Amino acid sequence: MGPDADLLAHRAPHRPPFAPITTTVQPAPVEDGSDLFLKPVKIWARRRTRRHPYLARGAPKDPWGRFWAGLSVLALVTAVGTFGYHRLGLTVGEALYQTVITITTVGYEEIGTVTDNYRVFTILLIMFGVGAALYTLSVLIESLFEGRLDDEIRRRRMQKQIDRLSGHVVLCGFGQVGRAIHRDLVAAGRTVVVIDRREVTDEGLAHAVVGEATDDSVLVSAGLERASTLVLALDSDVDNLYVALTARSMGPDLFIVARSNNSTAEPKLRQAGVDRVVNTH
Structure with a gap:
């Protein structure tokens, strides 16, 4: 048997993911007559494992992730709008400008010759572009304010309970x-x-x-x-x-x-x- 086989033969057995560590604590009486520690304290030490957060705790609320997703969709809509207007006869700069004013609904006059295809494309761009812009803006506001506000309200409520x-x-x-x-x-x-x-x-x-x-x-x-x-x-x-x-x-x-x-x-x-x-x- 070679040296590698000897190492494998003497290798420590596989440990379970949970290992109990027991620490005995003596009773500590307090003023009300009860004991602070009535039994040994058992601590279950668990090895850290890399688990997907959705599997570990369910799908968490991630407003920043939704913000970046909305921003990606908005960028995609802008690129499609620029390409579409360019195909309808505008230059790249004019197409980008027309896409931005259409998505932001600022109400400027259209650039170039307005045909039926131009109008249909503009309607579709407004439906998708404005929706993506509003979604991204709402998620951004939620990410910046709602989480902090909820945490502050929760801390104040808990502090009032502690004060009593x-x-x-x-x-x-x-x-x-x-x-x-x-x-x-x-x-x-x-x-x-x-x-x-x-x-x-x-x-x-x-x-x-x-x-x-x-x-x-x-x-x-x-x-x-x-x-x-x-x-x-x-x-x-x-x-x-x-x-x-x-x-x-x-x-x-x-x-x-x-x-x-x-x-x-x-x-x-x-x-x-x-x-x-x-x-x-």
């Missing part, structure tokens, strides 16, 4: 660990406000604030001063330490649970006012 919360849990970080913690807290009936630097598009996420957890204004937006518990699930121990110091000054009675990626960070987190440190490694 009290005794909730603030979760900083929505990675693998943060998602697992959020899932368990929601299953336990707790109200959770998530802070993450990225816009989170999760159907099961009721309250979220986009921003850096190290920013005091972001913590205030999440209602930290009215919260009962803070869970720090950021990837960096330094960030967790910084947020813990800030949070303790904002809420002396706040129960703080922090994730630790290094055992040497645990005493520093406790000195910063963390009540429970969970080492995920």
